[in-house]
Amino acid sequence: MQxxxxxxxxxxxxxxxxxxxxxxLLRGHNLPGGGFIGGLIGATAFILYTIATSVRExxxxxxxxxxxxxxxxxxxxxxxxLVAGFVGQPFFTGQWLFLxxxxxxxxxxxxxxxxxxxxxxAVFGGILTLVFALExxx
Amino acid sequence: MADDYPKVDRVMGGPxxxxxxxxxxxxxxxxxxxxxxxxxxPQVHGIDWVPSLGIRLxxxxxxxxxxxxxxxxxxxxxxxxxxxxxxxxxxxxxxxxCYLLMFMVGMxxxxxxxxxxxxxxxxxxxxxxxxxxxxxxxxxxxSRRSALQALLVTGTGGLAMLGGMIILGTxxxxxxxxxxxxxxxxxxxxxxxxxxxxxxxxxxxxxxxQVPFHFWLPNAMAAPTPVSAYLHSATMVKAGVFLMARxxxxxxxxxxxxxxxxxxxxxxxxxxxxMAMRQTDIKQVLAYTTLMALGTLTxxxxxxxxxxxxxxxxxxxxHSLYKAALFLMIGIVDHATGTREAxxxxxxxxxxxxxxxxxxxxxxxxxxxxPMVGFIGKEFMYKAGLGLGGLGAFWVTVMAFAASVMMxxxxxxxxxxxxxxNLRPTPHAPHEGPWPMLAGPLVLGALSLMFGLLxxxxxxxxxxxxxxxxxxxxxxxxxxxxxGFNTALLLSLLTFVAGWxxxxxxxxxxxxxxxxxxxxxxxxxxxxxxxxxxxxxFAAWQAALIQNGSLQRYMAVTFTTFVALxxxxxxxxxxxxxxxxxxxxxxxxxxxxxxxxxxxGSLLVVWTHSRMTAVAAMxxxxxxxxxxxxxxxxxxxxxxxxxxxxxxxxxVSLVMLRLPYLPRRSRASWRPGHALIAAxxxxxxxxxxxxxxxxxxxxxxxxxxxxTSYPEAHGRNIVNVILxxxxxxxxxxxxxxxxxxxIAAFALLRGAAPAKRDTEEM
Numbered sequence: 001m002q003x004x005x006x007x008x009x010x011x012x013x014x015x016x017x018x019x020x021x022x023x024x025l026l027r028g029h030n031l032p033g034g035g036f037i038g039g040l041i042g043a044t045a046f047i048l049y050t051i052a053t054s055v056r057e058x059x060x061x062x063x064x065x066x067x068x069x070x071x072x073x074x075x076x077x078x079x080x081x082l083v084a085g086f087v088g089q090p091f092f093t094g095q096w097l098f099l100x101x102x103x104x105x106x107x108x109x110x111x112x113x114x115x116x117x118x119x120x121x122a123v124f125g126g127i128l129t130l131v132f133a134l135e136x137x138x
Numbered sequence: 139m140a141d142d143y144p145k146v147d148r149v150m151g152g153p154x155x156x157x158x159x160x161x162x163x164x165x166x167x168x169x170x171x172x173x174x175x176x177x178x179x180p181q182v183h184g185i186d187w188v189p190s191l192g193i194r195l196x197x198x199x200x201x202x203x204x205x206x207x208x209x210x211x212x213x214x215x216x217x218x219x220x221x222x223x224x225x226x227x228x229x230x231x232x233x234x235x236c237y238l239l240m241f242m243v244g245m246x247x248x249x250x251x252x253x254x255x256x257x258x259x260x261x262x263x264x265x266x267x268x269x270x271x272x273x274x275x276x277x278x279x280x281s282r283r284s285a286l287q288a289l290l291v292t293g294t295g296g297l298a299m300l301g302g303m304i305i306l307g308t309x310x311x312x313x314x315x316x317x318x319x320x321x322x323x324x325x326x327x328x329x330x331x332x333x334x335x336x337x338x339x340x341x342x343x344x345x346x347x348q349v350p351f352h353f354w355l356p357n358a359m360a361a362p363t364p365v366s367a368y369l370h371s372a373t374m375v376k377a378g379v380f381l382m383a384r385x386x387x388x389x390x391x392x393x394x395x396x397x398x399x400x401x402x403x404x405x406x407x408x409x410x411x412x413m414a415m416r417q418t419d420i421k422q423v424l425a426y427t428t429l430m431a432l433g434t435l436t437x438x439x440x441x442x443x444x445x446x447x448x449x450x451x452x453x454x455x456x457h458s459l460y461k462a463a464l465f466l467m468i469g470i471v472d473h474a475t476g477t478r479e480a481x482x483x484x485x486x487x488x489x490x491x492x493x494x495x496x497x498x499x500x501x502x503x504x505x506x507x508x509p510m511v512g513f514i515g516k517e518f519m520y521k522a523g524l525g526l527g528g529l530g531a532f533w534v535t536v537m538a539f540a541a542s543v544m545m546x547x548x549x550x551x552x553x554x555x556x557x558x559x560n561l562r563p564t565p566h567a568p569h570e571g572p573w574p575m576l577a578g579p580l581v582l583g584a585l586s587l588m589f590g591l592l593x594x595x596x597x598x599x600x601x602x603x604x605x606x607x608x609x610x611x612x613x614x615x616x617x618x619x620x621x622g623f624n625t626a627l628l629l630s631l632l633t634f635v636a637g638w639x640x641x642x643x644x645x646x647x648x649x650x651x652x653x654x655x656x657x658x659x660x661x662x663x664x665x666x667x668x669x670x671x672x673x674x675x676f677a678a679w680q681a682a683l684i685q686n687g688s689l690q691r692y693m694a695v696t697f698t699t700f701v702a703l704x705x706x707x708x709x710x711x712x713x714x715x716x717x718x719x720x721x722x723x724x725x726x727x728x729x730x731x732x733x734x735x736x737x738x739g740s741l742l743v744v745w746t747h748s749r750m751t752a753v754a755a756m757x758x759x760x761x762x763x764x765x766x767x768x769x770x771x772x773x774x775x776x777x778x779x780x781x782x783x784x785x786x787x788x789x790v791s792l793v794m795l796r797l798p799y800l801p802r803r804s805r806a807s808w809r810p811g812h813a814l815i816a817a818x819x820x821x822x823x824x825x826x827x828x829x830x831x832x833x834x835x836x837x838x839x840x841x842x843x844x845x846t847s848y849p850e851a852h853g854r855n856i857v858n859v860i861l862x863x864x865x866x867x868x869x870x871x872x873x874x875x876x877x878x879x880x881i882a883a884f885a886l887l888r889g890a891a892p893a894k895r896d897t898e899e900m
Contacts, residue, residue: 031854034774092867092870110852130789134793
């Protein structure tokens with residue numbers, strides 16, 4: 001499908017959607033969002049790009065095989081659970097690190113966030129695997 | 139059989155051979171050193187494995203496990219030494235050694251375990267090792283079938299046994315055998331006793347090949363001869379006997395135990411000894427006599443008196459010694475002459491005097507001739523049988539007598555006939571076996587003689603402690619060769635006379651049995667095939683019924699099942715009487731609008747003529763639902779719903795493009811069946827929602843999450859905190875499913891794709 005309007009708009013929208021998907025992922029712990037929603041938004045961005053251009057270009061833009069992203073996501077999520085084992089706690093107990101503490105503000109880093117990133121990758125990669133396979137046929 | 143493979147030049151099997159001989163030999167000496175200690179008092183050691191489930195890797199060293207451990211390592215040494223020469227030049231010999239050592243570890247773990255679950259794990263290791271060893275000659279279809287049959291029969295029994303173990307552990311409150319064995323009275327009077335007993339016996343009877351599960355064992359002789367000697371005669375098949383002996387203090391002593399074990403054991407013993415007469419292949423003869431021994435052991439453990447257990451434990455040692463020797467002997471004969479047919483062999487003692495000697499010692503013990511240890515075993519069996527009360531005494535004695543008579547005759551067929559008379563022509567010119575192969579049978583045969591002459595040693599160190607462990611309390615055990623003139627001795631003499639008469643006429647009897655077998659309608663092996671065919675047929679039938687490949691059928695089955703099950707629950711549990719009042723007063727006008735939108739979308743899906751319109755209309759319905767989520771302040775769910783709806787529309791449109799163009803078919807036509815299912819699903823779901831809302835809303839979880847979300851999980855978005863922190867394991871499972879589904883769909887699409895797609899992808 002060739003449409004000048006769609007192609008042009010897509011350039012802008014894809015970037016916005018991708019940034020927004022990361023934003024949704026990171027704010028998820030305190031506000032609506034999270035890995036699942038972020039992954040869905042990210043996948044939408046690439047689906048839009050696929051429709052505007054072609055599967056081949058979308059694959060090139062993604063650089064890696066979406067199936068690998070998905071499997072890596074499950075691996076990252078599983079590994080984040082193992083961290084708790086090093087401090088003698090049960091599998092998947094969240095571990096937290098509060099950096100740059102300054103009064104009430106600080107940067108919280110946690111295995112929970114790593115897990116959410118795994119969820120993001122699994123959802124993102126899983127959906128794109130499916131969509132690319134379906135699009136490619138036609 | 140042992141000769142037709144490409145040879146690899148290895149002396150005694152190379153490093154694999156030495157490792158495989160050294161391992162059991164060192165362990166044997168170690169256990170031998172522990173023997174005096176264990177004869178005094180049992181020991182328990184252990185470490186935690188899965189503490190939350192009460193699973194420990196713990197060891198119970200008592201007379202019973204000690205006797206088995208010595209048999210496993212002792213006969214193991216003889217068998218590995220033998221195999222190093224028998225199979226040492228086989229290209230797959232290292233693989234064989236791996237399986238054999240794996241079996242040895244499994245079997246040792248099985249007999250030494252103090253924890254039921256650990257015991258089950260080791261039990262299954264022996265099952266798997268047995269499967270691999272029976273199927274060692276994997277290019278033979280017969281081997282593969284026999285291996286699979288053994289695996290399925292013993293594996294099924296093992297699963298039943300696991301069920302019994304879990305129930306027993308629940309009843310006793312622990313999986314530690316050393317504790318369970320002291321709770322006999324409580325377990326025997328527990329209402330679940332019968333269930334536990336039957337499940338345990340299912341495991342024991344399949345593993346120890348009791349009729350009607352016996353058919354796998356003669357087939358298992360497809361394995362190389364050392365394996366038959368080791369697994370399928372001396373050790374693994376006795377695992378079932380071991381289990382019954384082990385559980386005797388907690389499960390034994392009831393009428394059910396007595397009659398089930400003595401009946402099955404007695405029938406197995408006599409049936410097997412008659413079948414042994416029927417065979418011409420000496421290895422098959424030995425296979426059936428093993429069945430006979432297993433039946434006898436089961437019968438005496440079932441009889442349960444102190445004397446009976448003592449007789450059983452004595453016979454256990456006696457049988458392992460002579461049967462391993464005989465199997466190894468027939469392997470040598472097979473190796474040297476190229477045949478195992480009893481009808482062909484004769485006069486071998488002239489060229490194979492040492493093999494003949496080993497065979498004679500073992501067979502004399504099997505026949506129960508004094509001064510061999512087999513005589514002691516038989517005498518005590520008769521005494522134990524006669525000492526039982528009432529009908530039990532009659533049954534056990536008669537069965538033991540019949541089996542012993544047959545053993546005498548079979549001893550002649552196996553060890554007398556091939557070696558006496560004139561040398562007969564065989565496929566190879568016979569020669570004496572090499573020393574590594576002769577050592578095992580000769581030592582085992584010598585032990586049969588030595589224990590017969592020194593019964594006190596056997597009684598003090600092995601049979602005595604083992605009997606204590608099985609019987610559950612300490613009583614003096616005194617084994618002796620000469621017990622004076624009594625009924626048992628008279629029965630022994632009768633056994634010899636009857637056995638000799640049968641041996642003299644064994645060829646005629648065999649012909650008669652063969653003719654009878656040909657006419658008999660009962661064939662267990664064929665029955666097994668029919669059972670498997672039946673299973674496959676059933677699976678094919680139900681797959682064709684439910685999974686016929688039509689999406690419409692899947693949907694119809696799924697939704698009809700849903701309507702039927704939930705609807706039936708409604709009617710039976712009387713949910714309609716709950717008295718739900720529906721009021722429309724609190725519904726906001728915007729909500730009415732969204733409701734109208736959803737209804738309009740649904741109607742459009744049903745009435746439209748175009749697939750694309752239907753897909754888009756489905757999207758409208760989904761977005762309406764998302765709006766409802768927003769109204770009830772669930773932004774996370776609403777966002778997800780919106781995104782998923784968009785994706786579904788994209789995905790379904792892509793799928794639609796791939797469907798064949800059939801404009802006529804999608805014309806809305808009245809399909810009463812579909813309408814009925816749709817209406818039913820809608821109604822049931824509606825009632826389900828109404829009854830859920832009618833109940834009081836339990837806020838405990840909500841309160842908990844509200845209270846703990848920020849302090850404990852550092853997050854204010856409860857939905858996300860639940861997903862990634864409180865219920866992480868669930869989410870992990872879900873994303874794994876997402877990825878697997880995507881990959882499966884990808885594989886399906888690829889599989890269906892024409893070849894040109896691959897080139898496009900390049």
